[in-house]
Amino acid sequence: MKLWLFFTLALLWLEVQNGVCQQVKRKKEADENRIRTGRKRVKVRYPKVKEKEAGSKGQSILTQVLDKARFLRLGESLSLNPGKTLELRCKGTNIGWAYPSYLDTFNDNRLSIKQHERYSQLILTLPSAADTGDYSCRVVLCDGEECAKDGESTSVTYIYFTDKDELFVPSAIHFEIIYLRPDKPATVPCRVTNPKIKVSLHREVPAEEIAVDGTQISYNPTKGFIIQNPSPEHKGAYYCKANSTTKITPQISTKYQLLYVEVPSGPPFATIEASSNTLSGGNIFNVTCTVLGEPEMNVSFSWRYPGQGQRPVNIHDSWRLINRGVGHTTRISQSVMIVDDVETIDYGKYICSTKNKHGETLVATMVKSHE
Numbered sequence: 225m226k227l228w229l230f231f232t233l234a235l236l237w238l239e240v241q242n243g244v245c246q247q248v249k250r251k252k253e254a255d256e257n258r259i260r261t262g263r264k265r266v267k268v269r270y271p272k273v274k275e276k277e278a279g280s281k282g283q284s285i286l287t288q289v290l291d292k293a294r295f296l297r298l299g300e301s302l303s304l305n306p307g308k309t310l311e312l313r314c315k316g317t318n319i320g321w322a323y324p325s326y327l328d329t330f331n332d333n334r335l336s337i338k339q340h341e342r343y344s345q346l347i348l349t350l351p352s353a354a355d356t357g358d359y360s361c362r363v364v365l366c367d368g369e370e371c372a373k374d375g376e377s378t379s380v381t382y383i384y385f386t387d388k389d390e391l392f393v394p395s396a397i398h399f400e401i402i403y404l405r406p407d408k409p410a411t412v413p414c415r416v417t418n419p420k421i422k423v424s425l426h427r428e429v430p431a432e433e434i435a436v437d438g439t440q441i442s443y444n445p446t447k448g449f450i451i452q453n454p455s456p457e458h459k460g461a462y463y464c465k466a467n468s469t470t471k472i473t474p475q476i477s478t479k480y481q482l483l484y485v486e487v488p489s490g491p492p493f494a495t496i497e498a499s500s501n502t503l504s505g506g507n508i509f510n511v512t513c514t515v516l517g518e519p520e521m522n523v524s525f526s527w528r529y530p531g532q533g534q535r536p537v538n539i540h541d542s543w544r545l546i547n548r549g550v551g552h553t554t555r556i557s558q559s560v561m562i563v564d565d566v567e568t569i570d571y572g573k574y575i576c577s578t579k580n581k582h583g584e585t586l587v588a589t590m591v592k593s594h595e
């Protein structure tokens with residue numbers, strides 16, 4: 225195994241252990257919001273109306289409720305001030321919604337969706353810069369129990385919650401790992417809360433600003449910096465810098481570690497750990513075998529252990545996905561063996577065999593007698 229890969233995965237593993245999901249701070253400055261709300265009306269009257277993936281008649285089915293009986297048909301993007309409740313509506317008797325996954329990750333109770341007789345309603349209270357992203361609805365036409373895919377029409381609007389103090393969309397992760405693969409573009413996801421903000425990309429060592437030519441490296445405020453053809457020379461630590469028109473000092477984004485993945489997929493990266501490696505008779509202990517990998521890669525486990533075939537053990541396999549920010553998810557697969565009431569027969573080597581479609585990895589740990 226390459227040393228850097230080992231360290232990266234070890235680092236990732238530590239992060240997982242410590243709980244990556246720290247809640248992004250949210251401001252609830254009621255007074256300020258009231259002032260912002262006043263400005264907002266003026267702003268939304270002149271939205272950039274450019275239809276993207278519009279409905280069947282070429283018009284968006286997504287509208288924003290401004291106030292009583294005033295609706296705004298949404299285009300490709302919309303800039304709003306944070307704080308004021310967002311209400312979106314979509315006409316139809318069976319509507320499906322999509323919104324920034326951040327809202328699901330934190331199971332946010334600020335978000336509510338309600339299907340009425342003729343339309344569906346999405347309400348987001350106290351929106352903040354972190355809620356910036358794509359909001360979309362689609363008509364799901366259903367015939368009996370089956371919902372037709374062809375009959376769907378979707379409207380998408382990217383909503384910026386423009387916060388003068390948060391130029392970058394806040395991230396729940398303070399240090400993000402981006403994998404560079406030779407076969408697909410990579411994205412450094414420093415998104416901004418206002419499309420007018422000027423953003424530059426910087427490497428830490430050697431300290432330099434990266435030239436953005438618009439083709440090989442380009443910037444999209446809804447995605448970040450896109451590196452079209454990643455190569456080993458792109459690896460390293462990076463950050464983005466945003467110039468504010470109202471502030472003198474620029475703002476710095478989260479740090480991004482870009483790693484080049486030469487072999488996009490391989491046998492599982494596995495680790496093994498016993499709850500204790502020295503035991504006394506009668507103890508209870510467990511051995512955990514863990515694999516970190518690509519979200520779609522399923523792993524199977526099998527065990528070899530000293531008391532095999534002679535004593536009962538408990539084995540429990542599981543997996544879950546950990547969201548690591550925009551565009552990156554890691555799958556964590558685990559197998560835990562629990563040995564109850566330790567006897568002499570249980571001392572020795574515990575071997576965990578992990579398999580995916582690319583191969584097999586064995587990891588082992590020794591369990592000894594305390595005496």
Ligand SMILES: *[C@@H]1O[C@H](CO)[C@@H](O)[C@H](O)[C@H]1NC(C)=O
Pocket residue numbers: 422423424467474
């Ligand atoms: C940000 O402002 C600094 C100083 O005014 C300037 O040198 C730099 O080029 C600006 N960066 C961008 C991306 O506009």
Ligand SMILES: *[C@@H]1O[C@H](CO)[C@@H](O)[C@H](O)[C@H]1NC(C)=O
Pocket residue numbers: 499509510560562
């Ligand atoms: C494994 O053992 C450790 C230490 O006794 C305990 O904290 C942990 O809950 C155990 N895990 C399982 C899955 O039993």
Ligand SMILES: *[C@@H]1O[C@H](CO)[C@@H](O)[C@H](O)[C@H]1NC(C)=O
Pocket residue numbers: 522523524579580581
């Ligand atoms: C992975 O999942 C697929 C589809 O669910 C299944 O056919 C395959 O056997 C699984 N592979 C392993 C190694 O578990």
